[in-house]
Amino acid sequence: MSEYSESVNTEAEAHLTEAHTHGHLVGYGTYIMVWLGLVALTSITVTIAGIHLGSLTLIAAMLIAAVKTSLVGYHFMHLKFDNMIIKVFVLVCLVIFLAFWILTFSDLSFR
């Protein structure tokens, strides 16, 4: 590996070490609570699927899925500890996904 690559790596490693020592010490309790939350939300999704709410069924399912995705991203994928640019990237992806969803529903809802 060249000197240049090494300097880049060293910088990245230092950043990682700093992140590990300062931000990533999360207790098992938090993870278990989040997991229980995800299981509870899945149960709600399944329950709602059995109730006739018309077009609201899909909207409710999508909202619950959005909350679950946020929980996974924020806690398990460590978005909570990432710097702002990563959060902005994730936000951009979510906005684009929302645009896909709205445009697809401009068809399904008016057919």
Added chain:
Amino acid sequence: MANGSLANEVSYLEYQGKHKGIAGWLLTVDHKRIGLMYLMAIMVFFFVAMTLGVLMRLEMLSPGQTIMKPQTYNSVFTLHGVIMVFLFIIPAIPAVFGNFILPIQLGAKDVAFPRLNLFTWYLYMTGATLAIVSLFTGGGAADTGWTFYVPYSIRSAQNVTMTTLAAFILGFSTIVTGLNFIVTIHRLRAPGMTWFRMPLFAWGLYATSWIQVLATPVIGITLVLIMLERFLGIGVFDPALGGDPILYQHLFWIYSHPAVYIMILPAMGIVSEILPTFARKDIFGYKQIAISSLGIALIGYLVWGHHMFVSGMSDTSRIIFSLLTFLVAIPTGVKIFNWVATLYKGSIKFSAPLYYVLAFIFIFSIGGLTGLVLGALATDIHVTDTYFVVAHFHYVMFGGMGLMFFATMHYWFPKMFGKMYNEKVAVIACTVIVIGFNMLYFPFFILGYMGMPRRYYDYLPQFQGWHVLSTVGSWILVGGIVFMFGNLLYALLKGPKASMNPWGGTTLEWKVPSPPPLENFDEIPIVTGGPYVHDKSTYIMHPSREKIHTNGGAKSAKEEAAL
């Protein structure tokens, strides 16, 4: 990677590292060698798909059966589409020239994740192998067209599953390459290379990479759903089970329309490289071209519904998608006008790459403007699913990406291989290609307008004249392409040595030897100005000789100014 000084004494082609011979290629993590491995694989698939295209044209020479049966014809046009789209058009420029040139243009020694880069090549080869195996296994080659529309793709007895699996794996290769380029552009730009000092090819690749990362997973999931429909009958798309076949079209085009911009944006980036080099002046409207790449990528995400105007989509949706489709013409127009303005009052040197670019601007403009005919609701109904669509697609894809691939081959050939080709032969080949191209595809516009449906094996006798003209055009086009590659192959074997900067280019790849050394630069250069400045150098290639240190530490006022 090897010791920098030793590695930089010889070119990347001659360098012998830990692995020798063929292993030195198959196990390489050098971005340039990986780019060449992609080039070799992609060229093989291009010639296979081109041969299939010529066979299709031959079949259409006369009504009824000419050289093949209807089922074979269905498989041939599917394969032509799948191979051209997934194995050539989408990966060609990013995987070959993005890999080879991007790190050098940014002033880096490699991409951000070199091993991951090699992994993408293996993914690509795995996907390609599966696509080929699918021809001879299961029920035979898929016959759905490259779009795999349901419900036919669910019920077809042909080997659709393996073909979709191949496309799924190829998608992964695309995603990882895109991710690698995004990180490379964010993290490995040379000191002083601000976003608006970055070459426009890098801007094109940056916009493309975002589409690759964000849109490709959608097609991945959709193709998996097709496999699940075929095996388990889950009923998401199958109307017989309460599914929605139009939902498949939405999901397919959410990826496949942005994929059109994956194909064209890097090509547009190269137009912006070649024009200032051969016009000997700075590009006109640098920032506008850079931002328009992002604009095309963004709006390109939101126009997929124009592929579905007659599929039974709601009227509200059709109006929205038609409006959005018209909007995408704005950033595209910005690029075209800026390119033409770059030539204005330039000291133009006509050379093969520039001829290809001029042909691109002319042909792509026809392709783009006929796209508006298809984007307007009323006219689309008349020409939908006719040869008009096929003509439009080939004018933007082959006339756009394909011609720019040839232009790029000529533009960076001396840099990649250190050899020069015969300029006169290259220009003649370009002329033959442009004539053959228009003779092959322009009749499609007329046939489509007259009502000739796409993908039909047979046709009415009154269409034959245009079909014959088109088939003859295909022979001329193929002749030109073979002539062009023959010239490049001859140059590779027996061509004279190329200098470091044969065209007078101003970006960083023209500041390193031809072919470049393994680690590209002895030292990471410092960038002091824009990429297309002709009257002074905007790079400090050996900062240490001028006592400028870029790896942290205090800097003098001069050093700060230089950065």
